[in-house]
Amino acid sequence: MKAGDLSELAARNLREALLRNSLTTAGIAIGVASLVAMLSLGVGLQDLVGRRLERTGLFDSVLVRPQGGFGGPGPANNRGQRNGQGQRNDGDIADDSAPPPPVQPLDEAVRQRLAKIPNVIEVYPEFRFAADARLGAAGHLAQVASLPTSASSSDAFEDMQGHFFSAPDAREVILFIDLARELADTQHLQPADLLGKEIVLRYPGRQPLPAQNAGGEPSPDEAALGFSIVSSQAPVRVVGIVTTDALFSGPGGFGRAGAYIPLAVAQGLGVVQGNDMTEIIRDSAASGNDHYANLTVRVSRPTDVPMVEQAIQQMGFAVFSLLDLTRNLQRVFAILDLLLGIFGSLALAVASLGIVNTLVMSILERRREIGVLKALGASDGDVRKLFFAEAGVMGLAGGVGGVAIGWSIGRIIQFVTEIYLRRQSIPAENIWTVPWWLVAGAIGFSVLVSLAAGMYPASRAARLDPVEALRYD
Amino acid sequence: MQPLETEPGDTTGSAASPAAGIAIRAVGLTRRYQMGGATIRAVDGISIEIREGEFVALLGASGSGKSTLLNLFAGLDRASSGAVFVLGRELGAMNSMELSRHRNHTIGMVFQSFNLLSRMTVMENVELPLRLGEVPRPERASRVNEALKRVGLTARAGHRPGELSGGEQQRVAIARALVNRPRVLLADEPTGNLDSRTGEEIMGLMTEINRPADGAAATTVVMVTHERSLAERYAQRMVTIADGRVASDEAR
Numbered sequence: 091m092k093a094g095d096l097s098e099l100a101a102r103n104l105r106e107a108l109l110r111n112s113l114t115t116a117g118i119a120i121g122v123a124s125l126v127a128m129l130s131l132g133v134g135l136q137d138l139v140g141r142r143l144e145r146t147g148l149f150d151s152v153l154v155r156p157q158g159g160f161g162g163p164g165p166a167n168n169r170g171q172r173n174g175q176g177q178r179n180d181g182d183i184a185d186d187s188a189p190p191p192p193v194q195p196l197d198e199a200v201r202q203r204l205a206k207i208p209n210v211i212e213v214y215p216e217f218r219f220a221a222d223a224r225l226g227a228a229g230h231l232a233q234v235a236s237l238p239t240s241a242s243s244s245d246a247f248e249d250m251q252g253h254f255f256s257a258p259d260a261r262e263v264i265l266f267i268d269l270a271r272e273l274a275d276t277q278h279l280q281p282a283d284l285l286g287k288e289i290v291l292r293y294p295g296r297q298p299l300p301a302q303n304a305g306g307e308p309s310p311d312e313a314a315l316g317f318s319i320v321s322s323q324a325p326v327r328v329v330g331i332v333t334t335d336a337l338f339s340g341p342g343g344f345g346r347a348g349a350y351i352p353l354a355v356a357q358g359l360g361v362v363q364g365n366d367m368t369e370i371i372r373d374s375a376a377s378g379n380d381h382y383a384n385l386t387v388r389v390s391r392p393t394d395v396p397m398v399e400q401a402i403q404q405m406g407f408a409v410f411s412l413l414d415l416t417r418n419l420q421r422v423f424a425i426l427d428l429l430l431g432i433f434g435s436l437a438l439a440v441a442s443l444g445i446v447n448t449l450v451m452s453i454l455e456r457r458r459e460i461g462v463l464k465a466l467g468a469s470d471g472d473v474r475k476l477f478f479a480e481a482g483v484m485g486l487a488g489g490v491g492g493v494a495i496g497w498s499i500g501r502i503i504q505f506v507t508e509i510y511l512r513r514q515s516i517p518a519e520n521i522w523t524v525p526w527w528l529v530a531g532a533i534g535f536s537v538l539v540s541l542a543a544g545m546y547p548a549s550r551a552a553r554l555d556p557v558e559a560l561r562y563d
Numbered sequence: 564m565q566p567l568e569t570e571p572g573d574t575t576g577s578a579a580s581p582a583a584g585i586a587i588r589a590v591g592l593t594r595r596y597q598m599g600g601a602t603i604r605a606v607d608g609i610s611i612e613i614r615e616g617e618f619v620a621l622l623g624a625s626g627s628g629k630s631t632l633l634n635l636f637a638g639l640d641r642a643s644s645g646a647v648f649v650l651g652r653e654l655g656a657m658n659s660m661e662l663s664r665h666r667n668h669t670i671g672m673v674f675q676s677f678n679l680l681s682r683m684t685v686m687e688n689v690e691l692p693l694r695l696g697e698v699p700r701p702e703r704a705s706r707v708n709e710a711l712k713r714v715g716l717t718a719r720a721g722h723r724p725g726e727l728s729g730g731e732q733q734r735v736a737i738a739r740a741l742v743n744r745p746r747v748l749l750a751d752e753p754t755g756n757l758d759s760r761t762g763e764e765i766m767g768l769m770t771e772i773n774r775p776a777d778g779a780a781a782t783t784v785v786m787v788t789h790e791r792s793l794a795e796r797y798a799q800r801m802v803t804i805a806d807g808r809v810a811s812d813e814a815r
Contacts (some may be wrong), residue, residue, distance in 0.1 A: 091694060091695055091697065092694075092697055095694040099694075102682065102683070106682050458678070459680060461678075462678045462680065463691075463695070464639070464663070464666070465637070465639060465666060465672050465674075465678070466666065466667065466672070466691055466692045466695055466739070467663050467664065467666045467667020467668070467692055467695040467696060467743075468663060468695050469659060469660050469663035470659055470663075471660070472663070472695065556639050557634055557639050557640050560639075560674070560678070
């Protein structure tokens with residue numbers, strides 16, 4: 091029998107015992123719905139976490155320091171460095187007989203080179219220093235950190251009062267709520283009242299030692315002797331107040347600070363950094379260029395991190411990223427999806443027993459009909475295929491219906507969750523996703539399970555003796 | 564090819580090619596059943612030849628083996644020993660698929676209880692053998708109409724069996740048996756569930772099928788019946804079966 095005739099006969103037979111077959115199909119649909127609802131929740135949560143982490147910049151960034159920067163002094167110490175497979179070279183022993191190669195400093199030229207590595211979006215240094223923030227006469231000691239322009243998209247500043255910096259070089263500051271409260275208290279104000287006001291940051295400024303020659307400019311050797319630390323100050327206008335505590339330290343993260351200023355402004359202040367001290371101790375030949383303590387390299391996708399790390403290591407720098415944590419997180423979600431899928435499939439497995447029952451009952455009721463079909467020329471294979479087709483149609487109908495029901499369940503869960511989050515003054519998030527592969531997979535799985543359930547009834551029907559079947563009343 | 568087991572003393576058996584013009588040839592045909600500890604010989608070493616175009620009635624009491632013999636001719640059942648040839652082909656040598664094709668193309672079957680599928684219309688019932696035989700769709704409508712026209716039920720094509728009388732249902736069953744243009748029609752008590760008048764109509768139809776008035780090719784008809792009077796009036800030959808054996812074979 092041709093496939094078209096088979097399908098038509100199967101559909102007709104299913105319509106014959108409509109209530110019974112509909113209930114069986116409904117059982118399949120409920121099984122598929124639970125599978126789709128569970129997995130769509132798992133996928134949605136995974137997407138949500140992924141989106142959140144992406145916006146923190148934690149997992150798509152690489153922190154770069156001069157050689158030996160992560161494992162203690164000395165360029166020969168490779169602890170903390172990763173090889174091309176992301177594995178740490180723990181325990182490597184330096185060759186003490188050879189003199190250590192000079193440490194490559196991180197300067198603007200290096201920054202430009204790093205920016206040219208494929209899949210790198212931006213490279214920026216971090217400036218971090220202690221400063222005295224003053225509003226009026228009273229001062230408060232605080233950590234000040236620089237922010238690149240790209241930080242505006244971070245969810246760390248989602249619920250900020252005020253706004254982000256108006257220009258990359260604007261003399262503006264964003265305060266963390268604790269520092270804002272301290273400053274406001276001195277003037278008997280509320281933190282929000284500080285928006286638009288000017289505060290002064292007093293910081294340790296770097297001043298070159300006076301020149302010894304007649305030209306007035308220090309020679310490179312003279313510059314290598316050191317610099318003076320002088321008290322410097324910079325007025326900045328308060329444009330924003332951050333209240334969230336989700337400011338992690340680490341690559342790409344904007345470590346907790348009392349105040350944030352634009353990167354370009356921080357670069358222009360000439361503030362003393364930790365690497366300045368290190369370079370003096372090491373007696374490095376000064377190039378006359380500003381050196382950075384570290385550089386943060388942002389890549390386009392977390393999957394690009396290993397390749398970029400390898401490229402930077404080959405340039406002779408130490409790197410660090412949180413990629414391992416990402417891998418562990420993916421593993422956790424894979425296990426979560428598997429467990430959700432197993433639980434969701436249990437209902438489908440139970441429903442498949444319904445198909446077996448329905449079709450076996452159908453064989454008993456249609457014995458005579460099967461005998462007639464065989465008498466008219468139906469082969470055993472035709473009869474088997476007919477019952478298979480009936481099982482398959484139930485599976486297909488149940489699968490499509492189940493996807494629709496599962497989608498609806500997900501919408502309801504999403505709707506209820508959004509209401510709850512809004513009541514808690516938390517921004518609503520999409521926690522549920524039904525990707526196309528889940529739809530196709532659920533329907534396909536439903537059909538497969540149904541066909542498997544139909545195997546026994548189909549074989550039993552095919553084996554019926556037509557003479558006995560025709561005698562059946 | 565299934566080995567031929569002939570009964571001792573049976574000199575009619577031969578596995579040689581059958582003669583031309585023979586529609587059905589049985590050689591030492593036996594069908595045994597096990598019932599508890601006893602062996603029942605429903606058909607016991609029957610050898611018979613039915614020529615093409617003959618109208619043969621198989622008569623006998625209930626349980627004589629006539630229906631079993633018909634089932635063996637149809638390939639619905641397999642012989643325990645002996646051989647049966649239908650239009651030159653030995654059924655015992657056929658596999659399951661070939662037997663299905665034999666039932667679809669070579670023979671048509673009509674049953675006492677009509678055996679129409681109640682959820683299908685008359686047209687769909689008659690079309691069923693065409694579906695099973697994978698006849699192309701464009702051809703089906705004309706062949707169904709041809710079969711329904713032959714039994715005089717073109718006007719009832721859209722009705723379901725439950726809306727028809729017994730006689731009409733049996734006509735539909737005959738149309739269904741003829742739609743694939745078989746050369747042999749096997750009927751098992753076709754008038755058993757009909758009143759005498761309707762039975763006469765059905766017998767008239769079967770006579771027309773056997774010897775068409777328009778000179779078209781004759782169809783061999785083998786009919787099982789317990790009504791001797793019908794057999795005497797319509798069949799050319801009456802074979803009486805008793806205890807699984809041929810008791811008598813009368814030509815009319």
